Amino acid sequence: MKTGFSVFLAAFVALGASWFGLVYAPLQQLGRAQQTVILHSTDVWPPQRTGDVTLGLQVYRASGCVACHTMQVRQTGMANEITLTDLKDHPATDFKEFLKSLMIAPPLDACSNGILANLDHWDGKVPVTLYSGDDGSVVAALADKLKPAGVKTVTGVLTSGPDLARGWGLRQSVAADYLYDQPVQLGNLRAGPDLSLIGIRAPDLNWHLQHLYAPRSLVKGSTMPAFRFLFELRKQVDGKSSPDALVLPPEFAPAAGLEVVPTAEARHLAAYLVSLQASAPLYEAPFTPVTAAK
Amino acid sequence: MSDEIKSTFPATDAEPTATSSAEPLWNVLIIVLIVITLGLLFFGGVYFDRHGGWFNPKVYPPYTTLENLEAFQPKSGAEAAAAQGKKVYEAVCGICHGVDGMGKPGQAPPLAGSEWVLAKSVNRLAHIPLAGLAGAVTVEGKEWNMNMAAMGAGLSDADLSAVLTYMRTAWGNKAGEVTADDIKKIRNSLGGHPQPMSGDQLKSMPE
Numbered sequence: 001m002k003t004g005f006s007v008f009l010a011a012f013v014a015l016g017a018s019w020f021g022l023v024y025a026p027l028q029q030l031g032r033a034q035q036t037v038i039l040h041s042t043d044v045w046p047p048q049r050t051g052d053v054t055l056g057l058q059v060y061r062a063s064g065c066v067a068c069h070t071m072q073v074r075q076t077g078m079a080n081e082i083t084l085t086d087l088k089d090h091p092a093t094d095f096k097e098f099l100k101s102l103m104i105a106p107p108l109d110a111c112s113n114g115i116l117a118n119l120d121h122w123d124g125k126v127p128v129t130l131y132s133g134d135d136g137s138v139v140a141a142l143a144d145k146l147k148p149a150g151v152k153t154v155t156g157v158l159t160s161g162p163d164l165a166r167g168w169g170l171r172q173s174v175a176a177d178y179l180y181d182q183p184v185q186l187g188n189l190r191a192g193p194d195l196s197l198i199g200i201r202a203p204d205l206n207w208h209l210q211h212l213y214a215p216r217s218l219v220k221g222s223t224m225p226a227f228r229f230l231f232e233l234r235k236q237v238d239g240k241s242s243p244d245a246l247v248l249p250p251e252f253a254p255a256a257g258l259e260v261v262p263t264a265e266a267r268h269l270a271a272y273l274v275s276l277q278a279s280a281p282l283y284e285a286p287f288t289p290v291t292a293a294k
Numbered sequence: 295m296s297d298e299i300k301s302t303f304p305a306t307d308a309e310p311t312a313t314s315s316a317e318p319l320w321n322v323l324i325i326v327l328i329v330i331t332l333g334l335l336f337f338g339g340v341y342f343d344r345h346g347g348w349f350n351p352k353v354y355p356p357y358t359t360l361e362n363l364e365a366f367q368p369k370s371g372a373e374a375a376a377a378q379g380k381k382v383y384e385a386v387c388g389i390c391h392g393v394d395g396m397g398k399p400g401q402a403p404p405l406a407g408s409e410w411v412l413a414k415s416v417n418r419l420a421h422i423p424l425a426g427l428a429g430a431v432t433v434e435g436k437e438w439n440m441n442m443a444a445m446g447a448g449l450s451d452a453d454l455s456a457v458l459t460y461m462r463t464a465w466g467n468k469a470g471e472v473t474a475d476d477i478k479k480i481r482n483s484l485g486g487h488p489q490p491m492s493g494d495q496l497k498s499m500p501e
Contacts, residue, residue: 033351043384136366284351286366
């Protein structure tokens with residue numbers, strides 16, 4: 001075979017290129033990821049997982065949740081914003097003049113037209129957004145200069161996007177969120193909602209257990225299948241339900257004398273779902289939590 | 295010889311036309327393709343430079359570069375001070391007083407809703423981290439009798455004022471801000487090695 005070496009070389013280059021692109025480069029980029037510090041805090045992200053949460057991921061995987069749920073929030077926009085919240089008895093026209101006088105020095109001079117145009121038809125009502133854009137230094141400069149004047153402002157980084165508007169997340173998903181997921185359950189179909197923030201949207205363990213057993217008892221018109229194999233139908237002892245048994249509405253309750261008890265798998269899965277709380281502002285995904293902005 | 299020349303060169307009377315061009319069509323096509331490819335490569339390079347973040351693991355869309363991401367980190371202004379206050383609180387004070395400001399039984403009294411924290415002026419409050427506190431104090435009607443070291447003596451004026459501002463504005467507390475100048479004045483008035491104060495000593499000071 002005269003072309004043997006060429007064939008070998010071609011195969012080597014093809015495999016080598018895909019190994020480089022799909023294995024080596026991602027490893028260099030993210031392979032040594034560790035817990036990172038949450039913005040404005042000394043806590044680390046993501047928090048260490050407890051045993052039932054780790055097991056819950058395997059139940060999540062085995063039950064095929066990933067077929068209908070994603071765990072990746074997309075963000076399409078962000079803005080540094082400063083909002084005037086309190087004028088402190090200053091007339092609006094005076095404030096506008098004062099603002100104009102601030103616009104001489106950099107970095108405010110570059111965007112003075114935009115800021116003043118925002119206030120062209122302003123009638124003095126607060127809150128009013130003074131600036132919303134890329135430049136964080138404009139926001140910082142405005143905040144610093146308006147503070148001695150006695151007026152109150154609120155500054156922050158606002159995130160936006162269709163996923164965020166639905167309440168599925170507070171910021172985009174980043175690699176750090178999946179640090180302890182093995183394997184990562186990203187998902188690519190949204191027959192159900194995104195679950196990145198489900199632990200905050202539905203923080204109650206018992207809600208999740210009942211939802212897994214009878215989704216339509218909690219969410220009307222839900223298309224989620226009932227995961228009844230994660231529960232055990234048992235005979236009541238002395239006519240009384242055990243403390244762990246689900247408290248179900250009559251139309252979903254089992255026959256008299258029986259009770260529905262979650263198995264260990266159901267508990268692990270519920271614990272895992274409650275642990276999904278991708279809400280920490282990080283360096284790579286900064287945003288100002290609403291509670292801090294108020 | 296003359297026959298050979300005749301056969302290799304086209305007849306001189308024939309005007310060159312588009313179809314009988316000396317450059318074959320595929321040659322032109324290849325040149326066009328090369329130009330297009332180079333153009334696309336250039337465009338791709340410029341696009342990557344502007345939006346790719348140079349493979350930095352911290353840069354996700356919609357952020358385009360590390361500089362772009364940096365522009366969204368709090369740097370100065372009230373937001374940064376609040377963030378710094380929270381950070382220092384959690385590292386220094388939160389261990390005993392709790393990150394929620396509710397205090398811990400047998401360790402430290404609560405700060406959320408405490409009349410010491412919410413006082414009109416910061417004078418008494420600022421003495422506690424700067425000098426320390428020993429002995430009995432009453433906080434929210436409850437008696438606490440323990441010692442606190444001068445945890446704030448090692449903090450800068452800016453950090454300590456940020457922490458005190460955070461205490462006075464977090465967890466539902468609503469009191470005024472503390473400036474670095476306030477802290478500087480109190481620190482200077484205390485001198486080099488202040489002794490821990492007692493609750494009564496603090497009470498005898500103006501608020």
